[in-house]
Amino acid sequence: MQTRDVVFIALFAAIIAALAVFPPITLPVIAVPITAQSLGVMLAGGILGAKRGGLAVLLLLVLVAIGLPLLSGGRGGFGVFLGPTAGYLAGWVVAAFLIGYLTERNWTRLNYVLAFLFCVVGGVVALYAIGVPWSAYVAKVSLAAAFTGSMPFVPGDIVKALIAAAVIMIVKRSYPIIGARA
Amino acid sequence: MLTDLYVTGDSPVHRTRPVIKIAALIVLCTSLFAFEGRESLLISAVIVTAGFALAGLKARHAWQSLRPALWILIAIFAVQVYLADLALAAFVVSRFAVLILAAALVTLTTTTSQFVDGIGAALKHAPAWVPKARIALAISLCIRFIPLIRNTFGEVRQAQRARGLERNFLALLVPLVVRTLKSADEISQAIYARSFD
Amino acid sequence: MITFSDVSVEKSGTEILRGIDLTIRERRVGVIGRNGSGKSTFARLFNGIEVPTSGSVSLDASGDPKQLRRHVGFVFQNPDNQIVYPIVWEDLEFGLKNLGLPRDEIRQRVDDVLKRFGLQHLRDRFTHQLSGGEKQMVALAGVLVMQPRMIVFDEPTTLLDLWNKQMLMAAMEELEQHIVVVSHDLELLKGFDRVLHFDDGVIIEDGEPGAVIANYVARSRC
Numbered sequence: 335m336q337t338r339d340v341v342f343i344a345l346f347a348a349i350i351a352a353l354a355v356f357p358p359i360t361l362p363v364i365a366v367p368i369t370a371q372s373l374g375v376m377l378a379g380g381i382l383g384a385k386r387g388g389l390a391v392l393l394l395l396v397l398v399a400i401g402l403p404l405l406s407g408g409r410g411g412f413g414v415f416l417g418p419t420a421g422y423l424a425g426w427v428v429a430a431f432l433i434g435y436l437t438e439r440n441w442t443r444l445n446y447v448l449a450f451l452f453c454v455v456g457g458v459v460a461l462y463a464i465g466v467p468w469s470a471y472v473a474k475v476s477l478a479a480a481f482t483g484s485m486p487f488v489p490g491d492i493v494k495a496l497i498a499a500a501v502i503m504i505v506k507r508s509y510p511i512i513g514a515r516a
Numbered sequence: 517m518l519t520d521l522y523v524t525g526d527s528p529v530h531r532t533r534p535v536i537k538i539a540a541l542i543v544l545c546t547s548l549f550a551f552e553g554r555e556s557l558l559i560s561a562v563i564v565t566a567g568f569a570l571a572g573l574k575a576r577h578a579w580q581s582l583r584p585a586l587w588i589l590i591a592i593f594a595v596q597v598y599l600a601d602l603a604l605a606a607f608v609v610s611r612f613a614v615l616i617l618a619a620a621l622v623t624l625t626t627t628t629s630q631f632v633d634g635i636g637a638a639l640k641h642a643p644a645w646v647p648k649a650r651i652a653l654a655i656s657l658c659i660r661f662i663p664l665i666r667n668t669f670g671e672v673r674q675a676q677r678a679r680g681l682e683r684n685f686l687a688l689l690v691p692l693v694v695r696t697l698k699s700a701d702e703i704s705q706a707i708y709a710r711s712f713d
Numbered sequence: 714m715i716t717f718s719d720v721s722v723e724k725s726g727t728e729i730l731r732g733i734d735l736t737i738r739e740r741r742v743g744v745i746g747r748n749g750s751g752k753s754t755f756a757r758l759f760n761g762i763e764v765p766t767s768g769s770v771s772l773d774a775s776g777d778p779k780q781l782r783r784h785v786g787f788v789f790q791n792p793d794n795q796i797v798y799p800i801v802w803e804d805l806e807f808g809l810k811n812l813g814l815p816r817d818e819i820r821q822r823v824d825d826v827l828k829r830f831g832l833q834h835l836r837d838r839f840t841h842q843l844s845g846g847e848k849q850m851v852a853l854a855g856v857l858v859m860q861p862r863m864i865v866f867d868e869p870t871t872l873l874d875l876w877n878k879q880m881l882m883a884a885m886e887e888l889e890q891h892i893v894v895v896s897h898d899l900e901l902l903k904g905f906d907r908v909l910h911f912d913d914g915v916i917i918e919d920g921e922p923g924a925v926i927a928n929y930v931a932r933s934r935c
């Protein structure tokens with residue numbers, strides 16, 4: 335890991351933090367507001383790759399833990415890691431890492447459809463696989479109930495994967511980080 | 517700069533070292549699950565309330581800490597009443613409230629720079645394979661660049677507003693990301709130039 | 714004294730600098746040339762941010778990149794990319810900590826450099842809240858605390874307004890170090906000892922500022 339990688343990690347954590355001020359967009363049909371921040375998590379993996387992407391998200395969470403209100407809605411502090419949805423924050427790190435891993439492995443043949451699939455695998459499947467059981471455990475409900483409760487958020491996350499894949503492909507063409515060797 | 521969530525004060529809670537507060541928080545959270553039951557919840561609630569009083573924090577601060585989780589807590593309460601009973605619903609939701617308030621007690625009485633110093637001190641004792649200097653640099657760089665990237669984001673939004681693309685995610689994200697990544701080379705060069713390895 | 718021996722730099726298959734061969738003894742050297750002519754790449758060779766693809770750069774006969782970096786400071790065009798810490802004094806201490814200096818000396822050097830430029834009032838300020846001119850002064854201060862023997866500036870005044878530009882120029886005027894300045898501001902270079910004119914990766918003219926600048930201006934007209 336070189337200085338340049340540390341800079342990428344810090345800058346991307348800062349990007350995800352800055353996305354918290356992105357006004358949430360409410361999709362007409364599902365009525366659940368979409369915040370840009372978890373989109374930033376998908377981008378971290380898809381643009382920086384597994385290690386740097388995962389560490390960028392981890393760095394952001396460290397800053398949140400030490401009292402900076404950097405999550406959307408101005409949330410921050412240790413409390414966010416003890417609430418019912420904390421599993422999704424832990425899941426972010428895994429999501430970014432996994433998206434990054436899949437993107438790196440398929441870098442030369444990456445296309446929009448693949449990028450979208452990777453974002454779904456990491457940013458939806460893996461994320462919920464961590465977030466749902468966590469909620470079920472801390473809220474003392476059944477897995478099925480926690481799963482049902484999280485369903486309204488899935489369409490929004492799919493939309494984010496659609497957008498993230500487009501951004502990942504454009505950045506791949508205009509300013510690739512993963513394939514480039516400094 | 518980035519304002520943290522700290523509430524100014526000079527209480528014994530404020531003066532306690534961050535490491536000790538975090539350790540206490542971990543012990544409290546763990547015991548709430550390890551010794552699950554009304555007794556542990558009640559004891560914890562008393563401790564947290566005492567802590568709030570000792571730190572001179574107001575009900576307003578407690579409310580501000582709970583508010584972001586409010587809707588989810590209400591939903592959990594409703595689900596528990598429906599699936600189980602009122603007692604379990606009350607227990608689960610109160611436990612969340614105690615956990616969140618215990619965490620808030622630490623967050624509200626510790627500045628971010630105290631934490632950063634604490635991390636720095638902890639890193640001194642870390643084994644050699646831990647890239648201490650890089651971790652410290654990453655934290656500082658991120659805090660340094662958040663306001664700058666927020667500015668960049670504001671500029672991109674204005675530029676896209678002029679083209680009617682203000683609510684277009686792609687038109688906002690691509691320039692933000694590319695501009696930021698492009699500055700990374702020069703930032704790394706600047707860091708190298710100042711003898712950082 | 715810094716010597717470039719037949720230096721070439723190649724990136725992504727294209728030669729950005731070719732056969733640069735010169736020795737610099739003068740105290741103040743200017744670098745001019747059109748956009749993309751290779752000035753920044755040349756400037757970055759001085760302190761080893763850029764390394765030659767072939768040939769060598771040596772400072773008083775030492776070609777060790779760490780030595781170059783240690784003795785040659787660099788001021789970038791955009792201070793926002795140069796300042797890496799949230800608070801002014803933290804940023805000024807950064808380079809010194811990397812040198813492993815004792816705490817007292819670090820404090821002393823930071824205080825000295827702030828006093829010297831009358832920047833004491835900025836000591837505890839957040840770096841992102843400074844004005845453009847203040848940022849550039851802090852960036853320069855961060856280089857000066859390292860006590861380099863030579864300082865390279867890459868278009869240091871481009872982002873500054875007239876007032877801040879004059880403030881920076883006055884500060885540069887007072888430096889006892891040797892300086893190399895890449896600039897499109899020809900006025901700034903008039904009093905220099907030597908000016909290099911780059912075009913397409915080679916030095917096409919090298920000499921007294923008067924003549925080199927006059928030819929450069931004439932060239933831009935045709």
Ligand SMILES: Nc1ncnc2c1ncn2[C@@H]1O[C@H](COP(=O)(O)OP(=O)(O)O)[C@@H](O)[C@H]1O
Nearest residue numbers: 724725729746747748749750751752753754755
């Ligand atoms: N990483 C790179 N890969 C390929 N070409 C580059 C790279 N960096 C700079 N160049 C090219 O090298 C040339 C010289 O760049 P530079 O030294 O920045 O010129 P100047 O500072 O005079 O404008 C330009 O044509 C630029 O496009």
Ligand SMILES: [Mg+2]
Nearest residue numbers: 752753754867
């Ligand atoms: Mg240049």
